[in-house]
Amino acid sequence: MTEEKRGGDRRFRRTDRLLIALMILPLLGCIVLKVLFTPESEGVDISGAMIFLELPAPVQPLVITESQVNSWAIMLSLLGLCLYLTHGLKEKAETKRQLIAEWIVEKCEGLVNANMGERFAGYEYLVAAIMGLSALSSLSCLIGLFAPTGDVNITAGWAILVFALVTWTKLQGGFLNYLKGFTEPIPVFTPMNFISEFSLPVSMAFRHYGNVMSGAVISALVGTALRGLSRLVLGWIPVVGTIPLLQIGLPAILSIYFDVFSGLMQAFIFAMLTMLNVSGAFPQEAWEKRQQKKAIRKQRAAMAKA
């Protein structure tokens, strides 16, 4: 009995170790790739994502950039984190990780319920996935990676996903209703409605990307300026002068605001906007009206049969 239990324990711990490796290894791989590919430079280095690979493709070469690789690595690591938190679930919460996992799930369900209503139950997985991926992507620049959210292509991908979801939800109310929605309040507004329809993904993508990237640009500018300043002020001291001493301190404070606070805030806002847009695409009243109409039609059919 004890032998068996010990064997199970050992297997459990081995799986745990594997999952922790799945969490950490992708990020380490990204750091190694970054170290291998970064060119040497001394000036202000404000650039977009590095290009790792260019694959030949019919129209345009298919480009594999740093942000793509990082975002896939972050997805893998997030998957590892989720598997780790839910590994060895028991009916009654005993371990710390199960408590954390339950807390996360409860919070997400509460958030979705409060903002979208009972009708959209099941969306908490999407919202939690978007929030976690966005938060982890923004936080990944704390370990020196290029934050994937600082690349417009990544956030645009998410925004297009949300746009497709919103359109699909609108189509639930019927295709004609969807078309009719463009001519409201009067038919003259149709072109403006079209523009506002397509401004949703653009604004969502640009909001997230602009916040993260502007933080990165400001951080890089301040860091370079402080390096120059310390060379100017302390450069005449023999040994100490070679170390950019003034770079200590201020960039860390900036990083707390731009990387941690702003990144988490943008993750929350992106998830919040997803919820609001999806739930606004098919409002409660329209849904209730539709249910009523359906019930009446059913009744009539039953009456006609009788």
Place this chain on the structure above:
Amino acid sequence: MVELAMGIMLGLCGVGAGIALIAGIGPGIGEGQAVAAACEAIGRQPEAKSDVTSTMIMGCAIAETTGLYGLIIGILLIFVAPGIFSGVLKDTVLALK
């Protein structure tokens, strides 16, 4: 001649970026008003603080969008546009020759 054209192009890119960032005025005023109203609301109803705060942050994020459009245009004008425009300029000069 090409140098002059290049200089004008780079300078105008910088000026354009500066003008684009005037867009920051609007969100600044708007967000200030939003926060002022939120402070008032919290003062009147301290128990609704968390609700007011989250709604305010949401509204601020949406109001910020116009400013971010300006910022992105400014950044594109400084970091991306000169490369594209100098390529166009070179092509034109070569075509003229």
